Amino acid sequence: MAAPSYTTDLTTMSDAESATGWSEPSIGSGWADGRGVDADGDDFIQNSSCISQQVKTGISGIIYNNGSGITLNTDDAVLVWCKYDATPTLLSEAAGGLRTIQGSSDAAFYGFKQLGSDSYAYGGWRNLATGDRADSEVTEDYTVGSPSTTKQYHGFAIADNGNVPGKGNPDKCDAIRYGRCELRCNGGETADYANAAGAAAVNDLNVTTFNRWGLFQAIDGGYLWKGLWTLGYSSAVDWRDSDVNITIDNTKHTTKNFNKIEIDQAGSRVDWTSYAFVSLGTKSPGRFEMLAAADVNLLTCSFSDMDTFIFQSTGSALACSWVRCNTITAAGADLTGSEVLLPVVAANTSAVVWDVATDPDGLLDDMTFSKGTAAHHAIEFGTTIPSGANYTLRGCDFGTGFSGTEGGTTGDETFHFKDTTGTITLNLVSCTGNAGYRTEGVAVTIITDPVTTAITVTDTASPPVAISGARVFIETSNGTGPLPFAESVGITQSGGTATVAHTGHGLSTDHYVVIRGAVPNEYNKVAQITRVDDDEYTYSVDSGASSPATGSPVSSAVIISALSTGAGLVSDTRTFSSNQPFKGWARKSSGSPYYQNGAITGTISSTDGFTASIALLSDE
Amino acid sequence: MAITIDESTQVITVEQSDLTFVTGTLYELNTNVYRLAVGALLASERYMWMEPAFNHNGEVTVAGTTFARIIEQTNGYILEFEDLTYTVRLAGSNNNLFDVENGILAQNAVQVISTNSAGLVRVDTGAADTTAIIGAVEDWGVINYSK
Secondary structure (H helix, E strand, O other): OOOOEEEEOOEEEEOOOOOOOEEOOOHHHOOOOOOOOEEEOOOOOOOOOEEEEOOOOOEEEEEEEOOOOOOOOOOOEEEEEEEEOOHHHEOOOOOOOEEEEEEEEOOEEEEEEEEOOOOOOOOOOEEEEEOOOOOOOOOOOEEEOOOOOOOOEEEEEEEEOOOOOOOOOOEEEEEEEEEOOEEEEEEOEOOEOEOHHHHHHHHOOEEOEEOOOOOEEEEOOEEEEOOEEEEOOOOOEEEEEEEEEEEEOOOOEOOOOOOEEEEOOOOOEEEEEEEEEEEOOOOOOOEEEEOOOOEEEEEOOEEEOOOOEEOOOOEEEEOOEEEOOOOEEOOOOEOOOOEEEOOOOOOOOEEEEEOOOOOOOOOOOOOEEOOOOOOOEEEEEOOOOOOOEEEEEEOOEOOOOOEOOEOOOOOOEOEEEOOOOOEEEEEEEOOEOOOOEEEOOOEEEEEEOOEEEEEEEEOOOOOOOEOOOOEEEEEEOOOOOOOOOOEEOEEEEEOOEEEEEOOOOOOOOOOEEEEEEEEOHHHOEEEEOEEEEOOEEEEEOOOOOOOOOEEEEEEEEEEEEEEOOOOOEEEEEEOOOOOEEEEEEEEEOOOOOOEEEEEEEEEEEOOOEEEEEEEOOEOO | OOOEEOOOOOEEEEOHHHOEEEEOOEEEEEHHHHHHHHHHHHOOOOOOOOOOOEEEEOOEEEOOEEEOEEEEEOOOOEEEEOOOOOEEEEEOEEEOOOOOOOOOEOOOOOEEEOOOOOOOEOOOOOOOOHHHHHHHHHHOOOOOOOO
16 A cells, blocks of 8 residues: 555635735625735744734624635535634624624625634634535524625624724634545555544645645644545555544534544555544534445544444444444444443434344444433344344443333333334343333344353263264253243245244244154254244245145254364353253264264253263264 | 165165175175164254164174174164065174064065174174275265265
8 A cells, every 4th residue: 555645625715825805894794894904924824824904893804705606515614714812802602702704795795603702712723614504504693785695705703892902913814715624545554554643744734835724633632623534535545543632623514414534445444542532512523434344443442422423344443432422323343342321312213223134242242331311222223134133232231221111112222123023032141231122013032141051072081082073962852941842833835935833932033943743754854943923933845845744743942953163062042931951962973983872961051051061982 | 875764754774786795686784884874864964853773882802702793773763675575684793673573674575684693703794894884884875964
């Protein structure tokens, strides 16, 4: 990959290097004091000059005539560098102390409240964003004259409290630019990865090349960011960085989508370790979206008061913290160990959305949730999840803020299942807190703390040696346990799918049964089932099997039907409502070395599971 | 050709082509090969749920003499040879595979000769050694059935 590159889409209207095109608003507008403006080479922020003016009691403005209207597309904004040196004389922000201007003439424009004596007490250069009124999310605070939709005049004004300084030019304006306000990043390579310091250095550049874009600037202790931050613009980026504090600018007159991080290009890699984001505003608090299946690795990052996050399955955010943020669409990403606290999601929506056909087991482990102000859920399981899914959450803490009602409708249940039909099983392993759910129709089974049945197959040597590839079969041994044993069933077949009528079978999709006693023989087998409902499931059979099955078919639950691993291990994890007796055997006689059939019987504890070894005798 | 097991009736069918031709209408079944072939099937995914088919006591060597293995077919399994007119000699073990009275052998036109005897000694003929046995089981088309 190439060296890192940082560019922008901003178009410069004026860099304020001369007074040409600059003026006060029209005297008649009430936003001018009649003292005109000056090119000022003493106190600038960009290049070597700004525009300044004296002020007097009332409103004093500086405005630039672009010569023609500019086009602002969705989420675009105009960025104006502003400064006022006598901040104690400003009115408050609510009273319009410092406003940006956007209009069709110097006497017909809109004003947008930006800062005031309360929010700008320490003064200094500020880069202020103003979006397009054509977007419904952008609303003006003042209207002067009758501005048309032409956006030709841009600038800012201050309103004072009557105690204005009598000397100097305290009112200053520097470069005015516009566009999507995009920081475009790509490239990065070993020993020269793209990073925050590199981006800020280019953003802040004002020697030979005069940038000062106002998009990603270095500030004390970190960086101040606004606009669209594209990681992987046009080509991949390799951004690896740690221990960075980023403040998201309070852009009060932009769209919600204005401040946004987009990670693009499948070849991109983004490693953030201990990145801390703090959003200052609520109008555009900052969004995050993976546009491509890039390699994204967030570790111990924190996000405060931000908006939505959208991941892809190639992303991970381990041990991260979201505080007062909006919805996180995980989409298969690994969020293990992360916390989602006091989210600001709307009522009956969820802090985390899981809408992929992937078991979150191992991806949402050890997460912590707390409820925000609205009556919302912790996790939404979306409609993409197939019927019969058997998903697991481990080690999660849901606290006591969510409703523990199963099948509740108050909107604040811990889980929200959006499917309208089918079935889903959710296993909660070592989870704490309330675990209620709301369903839009899908039949939900919550299983808390399943137990493990583990059997190790060995030979009889001392010490025993694990036997790999031994086939282990464990089924119910009588009817005293919660799983079915030799229960009569009815079977039909169509298109290679056998449908089993089995009243109250208590099984889930992917569980196994063994069918015996059916005619023809094709029905008799160990079968992995797909649950249809409480009284029916299906499995695959030979499509030539006559239907319906005759004979006296019976079905028993199979707890394990698998080959032993290299460590000789087979296991099953599920919940039993009571102790489950079982029988079965292990065999290894498909090739040398041969072993005799090893039988095993026992009872699986509903609280502790079952662990044992089977030692197989040689059968050579 | 391959050995088959009917899941419903537990009938294990051995075809004539899987037997060792001796002379005239006489054929021989190496009972250990038969045991291993059935065992391979019962260790496969398809048949794993079925009960084990044999009790087996292996060969024992005492004072330089190797006594033959004992094979007992159990749990309701029934041996049935392909129904033609010929004779089968059971070799390689003391066994109960000739037991028609208890339903171990399905009687048909095939005549079965048991070679059981007290103190039967192993005789290495045909597929008696391990390598030959494995080869013979493979010939029966079941050795890889469970893979």
